[in-house]
Amino acid sequence: MKAITLASQQESKLLFTDVKSRELLPGEVRVNIKAAALNHRDEWCRKGLYPNIQDGIVLGSDGAGIVAEIGAEVDADWLQKEVIINPALNWGENQQVQSASFEILGMPRNGTLAESVIIPADRLHEKPAHMTWEEAGALPLAGLTAFRALTYHGDIQAGQNLLVTGFGGGVAQFAVQFGLALGANVSTSSSRPEKLERAKVLGVSNTFNYLDDKWLSDAIEAIGGFDLIIDSAVGNSLNQLIQVVKPGGKIVFYGATRGNPTELDARKIFWNQLKIMGTTMGSDLDFKNMISLVCEKKIQPIIDQVFKFDQAKEAFDRMRDGKQTGKIVLVP
Structure with a gap:
């Protein structure tokens, strides 16, 4: 599959390349990405200013798409559903603060700036029906x-x-x-x-x-x-x-x-x-309640500009330079 990876030897520190996928583990799903979005976290990774930086990792925390494959122990009802992804992993049981094993999709595990992404099924939420793919892809981390x-x-x-x-x-x-x-x-x-x-x-x-x-x-x-x-x-x-x-x-x-x-x-x-x-990110309860508010009030994220995956450098540079008003979105 095509993906945008961190590549410190490249002048742009990015590489749009083929990445080999893998088989699903129990409890996992594969989501075909329809839209993903940038966060400053992605630019910090590009600059080498984020912990646990690794070349070859697919960047991106925000994403929305269609569940294309499910692993063992996953409810079959998720198959072919339109979904939005919660990028916060392993928050834990304490609403006050994240656990020591907390991580965010997109570094050090592969993220959403790819044609597909593998995630635990418990990161899935149904896509808000009033949103376009670009809007849904822009919501998760910043929202x-x-x-x-x-x-x-x-x-x-x-x-x-x-x-x-x-x-x-x-x-x-x-x-x-x-x-x-x-x-x-x-x-x-x-x-x-x-x-x-x-x-x-x-x-x-x-x-x-x-x-x-x-x-x-x-x-x-x-x-x-x-x-x-x-x-x-x-x-x-x-x-x-x-x-x-x-x-x-x-x-x-x-x-x-x-x-x-x-x-x-x-x-x-x-x-x-x-x-x-x-404060940083949020718990699973926060994400659930955010989705409820977004759906109840029909909130639509502000989209600054939409880029194709092969225009990743232009997208990252726009965010680096602070030119955006709203979210910068990338699509396969």
């Missing part, structure tokens, strides 16, 4: 991360003020859409005016360009303070977020693209009794 940040850690409630930073990336766009669906008063930030305009179309109440020196005072004037902030940058911008979160409010971050802060406004954190929490 799950956003849903857990908002609902488990953030406990967002209708009418609360929510700020999602860095609108344009996958998790941020889902956090905005889920927040709106749950009745929150949603604001967002970005450095790119065209991304902020797209957010307004979704129904976002306020948008802020974080390169503007006045954005903090503008946010306080417009909102008064946020009950919950979802962020992926951290770095020294964390102190800015501390200025605009309400006393008793929460900051939940799922990445640290700006690294660690060089200083921290600790006094404001304890005096205002703020909660700063980290």
Whole structure:
């Protein structure tokens, strides 16, 4: 089968090549991929910045397709079903945190950027009927991360003020859409005016360009303070977020693209009794509940651009350069 693999000796670090498949083990299924999508995790793998990097591994965590083959001990009803894949493996029984054996599809085991993928049958969910293949393929990892940040850690409630930073990336766009669906008063930030305009179309109440020196005072004037902030940058911008979160409010971050802060406004954190929490991916229960919300509210992921598998370099480069608004999708 054709697949996109990590290849450190290639200039692009990617190779679109033939990969030999294998027979199914008990409890496994083979899914013929109709659409897959990129996450920043895939780019980090390409850069060699992710643990357990191995050349020759098929990249990709997001995917949707049709169950083409089932192994022993798998319910025959799954055969030929249209499905979406939960890429979180071995979360464990503790809803609070993943187990020591937790891993994500696409490294170190083969992922979804291939004509087919072998996964445990318990990773399957029926494809939301209102979604196209491209939309379904774009949902899993980023959608799950956003849903857990908002609902488990953030406990967002209708009418609360929510700020999602860095609108344009996958998790941020889902956090905005889920927040709106749950009745929150949603604001967002970005450095790119065209991304902020797209957010307004979704129904976002306020948008802020974080390169503007006045954005903090503008946010306080417009909102008064946020009950919950979802962020992926951290770095020294964390102190800015501390200025605009309400006393008793929460900051939940799922990445640290700006690294660690060089200083921290600790006094404001304890005096205002703020909660700063980290999150990643989500449990099987989170995924199930996310699918329920998506189907109930008929949420449709924002698709930035669709590429063919043999255009993988262009797709990865677009994400690397931060040009996307929404998810970058690849199809066989």
